[in-house]
Amino acid sequence: MNSQAERGSGERPRIDVPRTSAAGFVALAIVSWIYIVSGDSGLWELFTVETWKEAGDFLRRLVGLETDGTSAFLDAASWKKALRLSVETLAMSVLAAGIAGAAALLTFLPGARNVGFGQSGGARSRVGVAAFFVTRGAFAFTRSVPELVWALLIVFVLSPGVLAAALALAIHNYGILGKLSAEVVENLDPRPARALRAAGAGWGQTLLYALLPQVLPQFITYLLYRWEVIIRTTVVVGFVAAGGLGREFRLNMSFLHYDDVGLLLLCYLFLVVGVDLASAGLRRLAR
Amino acid sequence: MASSNDSAPAIRASEVGKVYGRKEALSRVSFTIHEGETVAVVGPSGAGKTTLLHLLAGIIRPDSGDINLGGRALAGLTPGGELSRLVGVIHQQLDLVPQLSVLQNVLAGRLGRWGLARSALSLAWPHERETAEKALDRVGLADKLYERTSRLSGGEQQRVAIARLLLQDPQVILADEPVAALDPARAADLMGLLAEIAGHSGKTLVSSLHSIDLVRKHFSRLIGLRNGGQLFDLPSADVTGDMMDRLYDLRGIEGVETFQGRDYG
Secondary structure, three states: OHHHHHHHHHHOOOOOHHHHHHHHHHHHHHHHHHHHHHOOOOHHHHHOHHHHHHHHHHHHHHOOOOOOOOOHHHOHHHHHHHHHHHHHHHHHHHHHHHHHHHHHHHHOHHHOHHHHOOOOOOOOOHHHHHHHHHHHHHHHHHHHOOHHHHHHHHHHHOOOOHHHHHHHHHHHHHHHHHHHHHHHHHOOOOHHHHHHHHOOOOHHHHHHHHHHHHHHHHHHHHHHHHHHHHHHHHHHHHHHHOOHHHHHHHHHHHOOOHHHHHHHHHHHHHHHHHHHHHHHHHHHHHO | OOOOOOOOOOEEEEEEEEEEOOEEEEEEEEEEEOOOOEEEEEOOOOOOHHHHHHHHHOOOOOOEEEEEEOOEEHHHOOOOHHHHHHEEEEOOOOOOOOOOEHHHHHHHHHOOOOOHHHHHHHHHOOOOHHHHHHHHHHOOOHHHOOOEHHHOOHHHHHHHHHHHHHHHOOOEEEEEOOOOOOOHHHHHHHHHHHHHHHHHOOOEEEEEOOOHHHHHHHOOEEEEEEOOEEEEEEEHHHOOHHHHHHHHOOOOOOOOOOHHHHHHO
């Protein structure tokens, strides 16, 4: 053993990992800079006066300092519209989280390996195993397609609007919530359920008294986290599915109404912060 | 035990064996336990105590031999309601649902008697609340009714488990090292409570445990297991210290090699 190891180290010189990585890093950096400097990367534009002047102009327009007519920030009608759209966006996010949550809650159980394969009470059945693969497949498929793509597909069927956008968000998040909840079930302590069965509880009673009380708090936490992500994604999905702040954002960009864009961004910021705070508060309650 | 009991024995095990893979966890164990007896199952870790208790509870099935409960074959009893009225189990681990209230965990002892609809409704509007209150009062936790179970200490949670057992109201209580996770003072306290409850209602108590003091104090009879076999089955007064030493002696236990056994014995 010992002599073999010595011979092995003699034949193959050992690689000095830190030194090799450092050399590789320096080489990569040099090559990258040569590529950027020699090619048409547009990097030099960053250092021209023109670029900075344009950026300044854009920012001034965005905050409403340079407009034709009254600035959107001082216009009651603009505010009214932005607030209405904010409420609409909030409704969209709640609807999306609600649909995703309800669907996940109804289907996460067969997606748990220990339930499908009958390890947690009940016999292992072909139906259970088949249901496991079908549900897990559905979770994987719905979450691997991004919200934006779902929105593009949905507007082929549904007319663009809040519902279409909410549905696109819901389908993607359903896959995420379903997988997370199923994994919570898989990691559950089996002892409380086993004790209940020993005390004479049937399958449904074990579900009610042992499984759901242990899973639900975690599920609610996940749902609230996803709600935070959903509200941030509403704008992008709104571009495509034409709902909420997203649609108005895109329209104003194309019409070069930058002060309106600025106002919408401000509303959006408040919306995201508000949802984050609400979610944090609700999560504390759920615990 | 020369008891003049004319009714069917609470438990009768004849030639019971259980094999896990190639290991014989229990082989040809036979005994009869009468109603109201308190029996301690003693022996080193791996002797088959938990296997025996799980067999008696119907949680696992024997590979050979028969078990009768109250004159009925255990194999013919359906799990659930019927079986839960004959035997109740309390484990060494905490088997309560941590997120539920103490009240709901105690009421779960009734699930074998309740239908699904009643069980579901009871989560919102507790059914048979007074029975649960009485049971909790008996284990000294009357003030913790609405406490979340996870907030209770280990000893308190074991008391909740006993209160649940009171609601399940089985004829035989099987306890698998119920005090293993507690400090000596709490262990003595809890074992006393369990023995008192069993004695008060004339229930049969079969428990595995390691503390010889507690065994002598609360149990009338000892069954000693070693390597899956029955070493003795005697009234606790007849068990000598020498017998206990032999029971727990590490020499000769499968998979255990000691310095004594190998070199110096």
